[in-house]
Amino acid sequence: MMSRTPRTSMLLIGLVLLFATQLRSESEQVCTSSSCSKDVDDLRYLYDKLTGAVQPDLLPFDEWNFTLPGRLPVYFPIEAETKNYVRRVQNVVFSPVRPTPFETTCRLAAVSDDALETVLDIDSSSVWNDDFLNFASGNRIRMGSNPLSHRYGGHQFGHWAGQLGDGRAVLLGEYQNRKGEHWELNLKGSGPTPYSRRGDGRAVLRSSIREFLASEAMYYLGIPTSRAASLVICDDEVIRAELDDSPPKLEKTATVIRLAESWFRIGSFQILAEQEEFALIRSLADFIIEHHFSAISQNSSDKYLAFFEKVVENVAEVTAKWMAVGFAHGVWNSDNTNILSITIDYGPYAFMDRYDPGFVPNTSDDEGRYSYENQPQVGLFNLNQLHAALASLISDVKKSQRILNNYFQIYERKYRYLMNQKLGFEGSDEKDEQLHEKLLEMMHAVGADFTMTFRELSEIALTDLAKENFPEDFWSLPKVVELGDWSEWLKSYIARLLRGGSYSDTARQKRMQEVNPRYVLRNYMAHRAITQANNGHYSEIDFLLSVLKKPFERQEAADARDYARRPPSWAAKLKVSCSS
Numbered sequence: 032m033m034s035r036t037p038r039t040s041m042l043l044i045g046l047v048l049l050f051a052t053q054l055r056s057e058s059e060q061v062c063t064s065s066s067c068s069k070d071v072d073d074l075r076y077l078y079d080k081l082t083g084a085v086q087p088d089l090l091p092f093d094e095w096n097f098t099l100p101g102r103l104p105v106y107f108p109i110e111a112e113t114k115n116y117v118r119r120v121q122n123v124v125f126s127p128v129r130p131t132p133f134e135t136t137c138r139l140a141a142v143s144d145d146a147l148e149t150v151l152d153i154d155s156s157s158v159w160n161d162d163f164l165n166f167a168s169g170n171r172i173r174m175g176s177n178p179l180s181h182r183y184g185g186h187q188f189g190h191w192a193g194q195l196g197d198g199r200a201v202l203l204g205e206y207q208n209r210k211g212e213h214w215e216l217n218l219k220g221s222g223p224t225p226y227s228r229r230g231d232g233r234a235v236l237r238s239s240i241r242e243f244l245a246s247e248a249m250y251y252l253g254i255p256t257s258r259a260a261s262l263v264i265c266d267d268e269v270i271r272a273e274l275d276d277s278p279p280k281l282e283k284t285a286t287v288i289r290l291a292e293s294w295f296r297i298g299s300f301q302i303l304a305e306q307e308e309f310a311l312i313r314s315l316a317d318f319i320i321e322h323h324f325s326a327i328s329q330n331s332s333d334k335y336l337a338f339f340e341k342v343v344e345n346v347a348e349v350t351a352k353w354m355a356v357g358f359a360h361g362v363w364n365s366d367n368t369n370i371l372s373i374t375i376d377y378g379p380y381a382f383m384d385r386y387d388p389g390f391v392p393n394t395s396d397d398e399g400r401y402s403y404e405n406q407p408q409v410g411l412f413n414l415n416q417l418h419a420a421l422a423s424l425i426s427d428v429k430k431s432q433r434i435l436n437n438y439f440q441i442y443e444r445k446y447r448y449l450m451n452q453k454l455g456f457e458g459s460d461e462k463d464e465q466l467h468e469k470l471l472e473m474m475h476a477v478g479a480d481f482t483m484t485f486r487e488l489s490e491i492a493l494t495d496l497a498k499e500n501f502p503e504d505f506w507s508l509p510k511v512v513e514l515g516d517w518s519e520w521l522k523s524y525i526a527r528l529l530r531g532g533s534y535s536d537t538a539r540q541k542r543m544q545e546v547n548p549r550y551v552l553r554n555y556m557a558h559r560a561i562t563q564a565n566n567g568h569y570s571e572i573d574f575l576l577s578v579l580k581k582p583f584e585r586q587e588a589a590d591a592r593d594y595a596r597r598p599p600s601w602a603a604k605l606k607v608s609c610s611s
Contacts, residue, residue, distance in 0.1 A: 091157040097175040097204035125179040130169025131222025135266035180224040184302030185366025196226025220286040239285035248579040298366035300420035335424040345372030351445035357481035361393040455539040457531040483507040489543030548582035555602035
């Protein structure tokens with residue numbers, strides 16, 4: 032497609048404006064028909080498009096491309112070595128590496144229409160072809176792509192692990208969408224990189240499906256997260272042990288195009304600090320502040336302190352959001368902690384079924400470091416690592432320590448607010464925390480389901496609840512009601528609603544249903560999709576994605592599959608590890 036010069040475009044805009052003005056003047060005098068009015072509206076729309084007053088139409092994939100030249104390769108030093116072999120890398124932030132093509136057949140198993148269209152401006156109906164398949168598998172580099180792997184380090188399970196980096200992912204490039212947002216496209220499962228250590232750089236089918244679905248599920252729950260645009264499944268096989276104590280076996284491979292406004296992590300700073308590359312630490316901080324924390328003044332002498340304070344606040348808030356939906360990340364190392372505090376690197380995560388504060392989703396986590404209840408403390412540990420890595424930039428250490436010490440106060444404030452929302456409270460009350468804790472204590476005592484206890488409380492009138500007149504499909508809340516402490520809790524709950532000025536029970540139910548999901552991505556649901564995909568059937572992935580896009584709405588099709596029912600007995604035996 033030929034591109035117009037700025038001068039030509041301005042001339043065209045001028046002519047259209049002149050014609051639109053003339054036509055509008057004439058139409059005001061003689062035009063009264065609806066068809067004439069539509070002609071004027073069409074021309075006005077064309078003028079608005081040309082002048083940027085309305086967003087452009089979605090692009091077919093064959094017309095889409097990266098935004099060039101992209102900010103990262105311009106701003107940061109890139110390693111000169113272009114050969115792809117495992118090595119120790121120094122004094123750079125990125126290494127050049129191309130995805131390794133697959134040797135067998137690949138298939139486009141699923142896409143997120145919303146991620147493609149609202150993030151990348153791509154018409155999702157235009158991607159079901161070989162052109163997109165080759166792009167999304169890494170089999171062909173698209174013009175304008177400048178593939179890079181990111182160097183970072185980190186603490187894993189509490190211990191410094193040294194150089195880590197993108198061991199099975201490449202940054203394909205950057206795209207600025209029609210809303211002015213910059214998004215980085217990251218291809219996971221793309222093959223070996225200089226940071227692969229002893230790995231093959233591939234991702235297997237089961238972990239890729241889980242990441243694809245979780246990324247989108249978290250987004251629709253309103254939790255900051257990376258997005259997933261596509262899932263490609265290939266017949267190439269790699270050897271993996273699914274669990275630490277299981278024998279290795281051959282598994283199919285896959286790729287996921289992941290989207291984030293930044294893939295920088297706390298570990299991005301840590302590796303530079305460990306190698307005493309202080310100039311790069313400053314450059315990295317300056318870039319992130321300029322492009323992702325623009326409210327912080329570049330001229331401020333305390334901009335690094337302000338940056339650190341904002342990261343502390345964001346980590347506290349995203350942790351509270353995880354806790355409020357019963358989500359456990361499973362391997363929240365410092366290298367998996369995004370500097371923008373979005374949820375990334377979905378591995379052995381899980382949404383709890385039975386409420387258990389000590390729930391550990393990762394079978395590789397023998398000590399329970401990354402249990403559900405430990406997540407706030409782990410967030411603080413990771414922030415301590417960032418604090419240490421930024422030491423060369425922060426002049427007022429006492430003030431930065433006070434900021435760090437304020438972490439739990441921010442977390443607890445946000446968590447109380449979210450729990451109040453889940454219970455339908457308006458405003459705040461000094462006794463709110465007692466109500467939260469007592470309900471959770473009762474849920475734990477009877478093994479009630481975390482998601483459905485709150486959801487069922489939102490779906491029943493309090494008059495019916497007081498009479499224990501439950502709908503036929505309730506299965507979690509009735510277990511809590513059997514406890515002797517229940518009647519006192521219910522009286523305190525109603526009294527709190529009244530103190531907050533909440534007199535309409537219908538309004539309470541509506542408020543609660545807007546924040547308490549009916550459907551979350553439970554492990555057994557993902558397992559069903561994985562089992563079918565291993566046999567070449569991908570419809571369950573699409574179905575799950577359609578359900579998870581509307582987690583707060585009752586859906587007949589989802590209920591017909593029992594996705595709001597008690598998980599099957601075999602679900603409790605499912606195990607997930609770091610292996611992928």
